[in-house]
Structure formats: structure tokens, C-alpha cells
Amino acid sequence: MTNANTETVIRLTNTKTRKKEVFTPIDAQNVRMYVCGPTVYDRAHIGNARPVIVFDVLNRLLRHVYGADHVTYVRNFTDVDDKINAKAAETGRSIRDITDETTQWYLDDMQAVGAMDPDHMPRATEYIDQMITMIEGLIAKKHAYPDGAGHVLFSVNSYPHYGDLSGRNTDDMIAGARVEIADNKLDPMDFVLWKPSDAETPGWDSPWGKGRPGWHIECSAMAEDILWKKPLEAGELSDSALAHPHTFDIHGGGNDLMFPHHENEIAQSCCASGHAEDGAGFANYWLHNEMLQVEGKKMSKSLGNFFTVRDLLEKYQRQFAIDNIGPAIRLRFLQTHYRSPMDVTGQSIEDAAVKLDNWARILESFSVNKSIVSEPNPVILALADDLNTSKAISEMDKLHSFLSEPYLSGTVVSGNNDRSQEILWFNEGFEILGFTLDGINSLRHSVWSEKLKSVSINTDVSKLIEALLEERRKARQDKDWARADELRDAFANSGVAVSDTSDGVSWELMQNFDPSKLEGLL
RNA sequence: GGCGAGUUGGCGGAGUGGUUACGCAGCGGAUUGCAAAUCCGUGUACAGGAGUUCGAUUCUCCUACUCGCCUCCA
Numbered sequence: 107m108t109n110a111n112t113e114t115v116i117r118l119t120n121t122k123t124r125k126k127e128v129f130t131p132i133d134a135q136n137v138r139m140y141v142c143g144p145t146v147y148d149r150a151h152i153g154n155a156r157p158v159i160v161f162d163v164l165n166r167l168l169r170h171v172y173g174a175d176h177v178t179y180v181r182n183f184t185d186v187d188d189k190i191n192a193k194a195a196e197t198g199r200s201i202r203d204i205t206d207e208t209t210q211w212y213l214d215d216m217q218a219v220g221a222m223d224p225d226h227m228p229r230a231t232e233y234i235d236q237m238i239t240m241i242e243g244l245i246a247k248k249h250a251y252p253d254g255a256g257h258v259l260f261s262v263n264s265y266p267h268y269g270d271l272s273g274r275n276t277d278d279m280i281a282g283a284r285v286e287i288a289d290n291k292l293d294p295m296d297f298v299l300w301k302p303s304d305a306e307t308p309g310w311d312s313p314w315g316k317g318r319p320g321w322h323i324e325c326s327a328m329a330e331d332i333l334w335k336k337p338l339e340a341g342e343l344s345d346s347a348l349a350h351p352h353t354f355d356i357h358g359g360g361n362d363l364m365f366p367h368h369e370n371e372i373a374q375s376c377c378a379s380g381h382a383e384d385g386a387g388f389a390n391y392w393l394h395n396e397m398l399q400v401e402g403k404k405m406s407k408s409l410g411n412f413f414t415v416r417d418l419l420e421k422y423q424r425q426f427a428i429d430n431i432g433p434a435i436r437l438r439f440l441q442t443h444y445r446s447p448m449d450v451t452g453q454s455i456e457d458a459a460v461k462l463d464n465w466a467r468i469l470e471s472f473s474v475n476k477s478i479v480s481e482p483n484p485v486i487l488a489l490a491d492d493l494n495t496s497k498a499i500s501e502m503d504k505l506h507s508f509l510s511e512p513y514l515s516g517t518v519v520s521g522n523n524d525r526s527q528e529i530l531w532f533n534e535g536f537e538i539l540g541f542t543l544d545g546i547n548s549l550r551h552s553v554w555s556e557k558l559k560s561v562s563i564n565t566d567v568s569k570l571i572e573a574l575l576e577e578r579r580k581a582r583q584d585k586d587w588a589r590a591d592e593l594r595d596a597f598a599n600s601g602v603a604v605s606d607t608s609d610g611v612s613w614e615l616m617q618n619f620d621p622s623k624l625e626g627l628l
Numbered sequence: 629g630g631c632g633a634g635u636u637g638g639c640g641g642a643g644u645g646g647u648u649a650c651g652c653a654g655c656g657g658a659u660u661g662c663a664a665a666u667c668c669g670u671g672u673a674c675a676g677g678a679g680u681u682c683g684a685u686u687c688u689c690c691u692a693c694u695c696g697c698c699u700c701c702a
Contacts, residue, residue, distance in 0.1 A: 359702070
């Protein structure tokens with residue numbers, strides 16, 4: 107994973123051109139990616155996890171292809187926002203208290219679904235100075251104007267390419283009659299860069315009075331600072347990077363951000379860097395993931411199908427004693443291509459857990475010989491083709507059945523029985539999709555079944571089960587198959603699955619476990 | 629109203645102008661006292677209509693439906 111594999115061709119669907127394009131980084135020694143992160147005012151819902159998982163896989167793929175030290179991944183935290191202010195007012199807690207707590211929750215939950223931390227995780231409030239500087243620059247270039255009442259607005263008409271990314275024009279949007287007409291705007295589509303704060307609202311001193319930034323400016327300011335200005339000052343930019351000032355490779359986020367957020371980011375950034383006329387600069391490739399549905403419906407609090415990541419993690423902890431169902435959530439997410447709508451159901455997550463268990467068994471059965479020269483890995487080729495995670499998982503399944511065949515049947519295959527290439531691919535695919543054996547351990551059936559026993563069975567029930575098992579053992583010994591089967595059926599009926607193996611009898615609890623049904627059988 | 633994405637077998641979900649996706653479930657078989665696990669085998673699906681074509685699930689157009697964005701939202 108650390109060696110560069112730059113011969114792998116990555117293709118990505120670029121929202122800017124609406125086409126799948128070959129990805130060519132500005133500087134293969136430092137691939138730069140920015141993804142819009144969360145507003146930290148509450149627990150992340152499962153929809154929030156989709157872009158995190160999608161771009162985590164992209165991050166891993168880029169690191170695989172260009173080398174782990176040659177990718178810079180930035181994902182921000184929006185910690186200044188009116189929703190946060192409202193929550194502070196509601197609860198009486200300080201803003202910093204809320205955002206610190208929520209930020210940590212987010213990191214914990216995203217780690218649970220196997221996402222690596224980005225290289226930089228800037229907080230908007232740490233970049234107020236940079237935002238003010240950028241706004242001043244925009245005013246100086248006549249792309250923005252103060253209204254004299256503490257607001258600064260971006261002038262959409264000053265940027266001829268406004269609407270290019272999202273494919274819409276301002277006239278249509280205004281005709282939609284959903285644009286608020288305000289007195290202080292030169293054009294109804296103009297948006298706020300800076301707004302005044304009263305005594306109760308958090309604010310920073312600025313040339314336009316005490317105030318706070320609008321939503322969009324933060325990403326422009328942070329991307330510029332972290333991906334251009336700081337490396338420039340540190341002398342870290344290559345000639346090819348220097349030849350593309352203020353520009354980085356990939357900008358990602360959910361497609362709901364395409365308009366207005368990303369459109370506004372582009373407008374601000376291109377205008378600030380002197381690219382108002384040609385619309386060049388800023389991000390070369392724009393990636394947008396589709397939205398998620400729950401049980402076929404849009405997730406919303408009013409429909410009662412609103413889940414946080416934490417809700418799911420806790421549900422499986424409670425019901426199945428699974429410490430971390432996160433990897434199964436991750437696999438479920440990756441089974442749907444990022445540009446398709448995804449429907450999440452409880453069943454689909456449980457199916458994913460079974461698949462991970464099956465994969466893990468194969469990994470444990472083989473040792474990986476990393477020294478062999480690998481031909482192109484079909485799993486990675488699938489990922490390189492516009493992050494086709496669904497196809498990549500199919501390739502994993504194909505490798506899985508190929509590897510299962512000789513090993514599990516115990517058959518010695520004559521001739522060329524060398525499967526080291528396939529096991530290498532399989533192992534590499536497992537890693538690049540973001541899974542580890544340790545990470546999935548708690549959701550493996552044998553593991554949670556054992557844990558479930560310890561948490562859901564009291565001593566009496568435990569003794570009863572053991573007595574019944576002993577009863578059945580005797581019946582089998584006496585070849586009293588009728589009695590043995592009666593007991594097996596009774597176990598099955600009460601949610602206890604009994605297996606006779608060469609190592610003896612083992613039993614597991616199933617979802618429908620009901621100890622009361624075991625009573626009266628002795 | 630404007631813009632965009634999509635509609636594949638029981639379910640999830642690839643892909644292709646003429647050939648098996650794959651996985652899960654199901655079914656048949658091997659194995660097992662019976663089961664479980666495992667292995668082998670098995671499924672002629674591409675929303676509807678018109679067109680292009682020797683031939684379309686795959687290209688074009690239309691219709692229906694679903695979803696998203698246009699307002700905070702990942």
C-alpha cells in the first residue's frame with residue numbers, strides 16, 4: 107500500500123463536465139483533495155456517513171496509486187452556523203462546548219465505519235482572518251459589496267460563469283419564485299459573505315463591524331490556505347503545482363451541496379484568484395455523491411425513519427451484543443455506487459455482516475505472500491473506474507468463491523494449485539475497501555453469538571440448556587433419534603441452533619431466542 | 629414551474645449493440661442418523677411505446693413512475 111502504482115488509470119465522473127474523465131493530478135507527488143465536512147451541532151445521521159465513506163475509499167485508492175505520503179486530504183468542520191447558535195440558546199450551553207462535543211462524536215462515529223482521519227481537519231472558526239482577507243479582496247475587485255448595515259454580499263453578476271457547475275441559470279431560479287428578494291441585494295441571487303452579529307450571537311471584529319461569516323466563504327478560505335498558501339510559503343509546491351496557482355485536484359461532497367454551496371465556492375474562489383473571466387482555477391475535478399434513503403423513503407424526522415450512525419451502532423450492541431456493526435454499515439454503503447441513490451434497510455446491513463464474516467474466513471485460511479509480482483488487481487481496477495465499489499465487491503466475491511473451492515472442500519487440486527495471486531488481490535481489496543480483521547471481529551457470527559449468550563442468559567437458563575443438551579447427547583448415544591430430533595426441534599423453536607460437529611456439539615442463539623419455550627422439556 | 633439522476637430476475641446490484649455478471653434467498657444433488665456448515669448444479673431479468681439497426685436490455689425520441697436539487701440539509 108505504500109508503494110506508488112502510478113500506472114493505474116483512475117477515471118472519475120467530473121460534475122464540472124458531466125463526463126467520466128481520466129484523472130490526472132496537477133502534481134503526482136502531492137494529490138490534493140478537499141471534501142465538505144459536517145456542521146457540528148448534532149449527532150451525524152447515516153446520510154452524513156455516505157460522503158465520508160465514499161471519499162475515504164477514494165483517499166485510500168489515491169494513496170494506493172500515488173503513495174500514502176503523496177496525497178493531502180482536507181475535510182473541514184463547520185463550527186460557526188446559526189443552527190449551532192440556536193442550539194446554544196436552547197440549551198444554555200456554550201457554543202464551543204457544543205461544537206467540541208459534536209466534533210468528537212463525529213470522529214468517533216466515522217471511525218466506527220472505518221474512515222481514516224483526513225490529513226487536515228480545519229475548523230471554520232480558526233480561519234476567520236483568512237475569510238476576512240478573502241472578502242476584502244473580493245470587495246477590492248468589485249465582486250462583492252458591503253450594504254452599509256454590516257452585511258457583505260457577493261455580486262453574482264460579476265462572475266460570468268455562475269451556474270456552470272450546477273447547470274442552471276439565474277433567470278430560471280428567480281422564475282422559480284423561491285429566491286428571497288431583499289432590499290440590500292443588487293441582484294436577487296447575491297449571497298451573503300459576512301453578516302452582522304448582535305450581542306448574543308458569536309461575532310468577530312471586521313472592517314464591516316462585529317459579525318460572522320456566511321456559510322460558503324469558509325470552504326474557499328480553508329482550501330486556499332491549506333492546499334495553496336501554506337504549502338507555497340513552505341516551498342512545498344512543485345513546478346507543476348506552481349503553474350496552476352490557487353488550484354487543487356478534487357473537491358467532493360453530497361450532491362445537495364452542488365447548488366448553492368459549491369457554485370458559490372467556485373464563484374468566490376475564482377473571483378478572488380483573478381479567474382473571474384475564464385472560470386479557471388480552484389478544483390479541477392468535482393465529485394458528488396447521491397443521497398440516501400431509508401426503507402425506500404427520504405430520511406426525515408417527520409417520517410420517523412431518521413437514524414444517526416450512533417443509533418445503529420447502539421441498536422446492534424443492544425440486540426446482538428455486537429461491539430461495532432460499523433464495518434457492515436460501510437460494506438452496505440459501498441454496495442451501492444456513489445452516484446446512485448442508496449436505500450438502507452436493517453436487512454441489508456445484516457446481509458453485509460454475513461458477507462464480511464465469509465470474507466474473513468478465507469483471509470484466515472491463507473497466508474499472504476506479498477513478494478509475488480502482482481498483475482493488475484481486478485478489485486482495484488473496479489475502484490479506479492469511477493470508484494465502482496459495487497463492482498469491486500463483486501470482484502471480491504468472485505475471488506472469494508475461487509479461493510473457497512479448493513480450501514474448504516479439502517480437495518487437493520492437481521496441477522497448478524497456486525492461489526497466491528488471488529489471495530494477494532483479495533487481501534489487498536479487503537484493505538483498500540477499508541476493512542481489517544480486527545475491525546470486523548465483533549460482528550462475526552460466531553463472536554457475537556458467544557457474547558449474546560453471556561449477556562442474555564441467566565444461570566438457570568444456562569443450566570437448563572446444558573441439561574437438555576446432555577439429554578440429547580444420551581438420546582443420540584442410544585440411537586433414540588426420535589427423542590434427539592424432538593429436542594433439536596425444540597431448541598430451534600426457541601431460537602437455539604444446535605450443530606453437531608466433529609469437535610462436539612456447539613450451539614448458538616438466534617434472533618428469535620425465547621428461553622420460556624425450553625421449559626418443560628426435561 | 630425550472631434543472632438533474634434513475635427505473636435490470638424474489639432481494640441487493642454490475643454490465644453489454646448479438647455470448648454466464650456476481651452475491652443473498654429459493655430449488656435439486658453430494659455429505660450428514662436428522663440437521664448445521666461446506667461443496668456441486670440450477671435462474672433466459674432488463675418500466676411501457678415508437679424509431680435507428682441484419683439484430684437493442686444496451687443508441688435516439690416519447691410516455692409513465694421514482695428520487696433529488698432549486699430554501700437549512702451530506
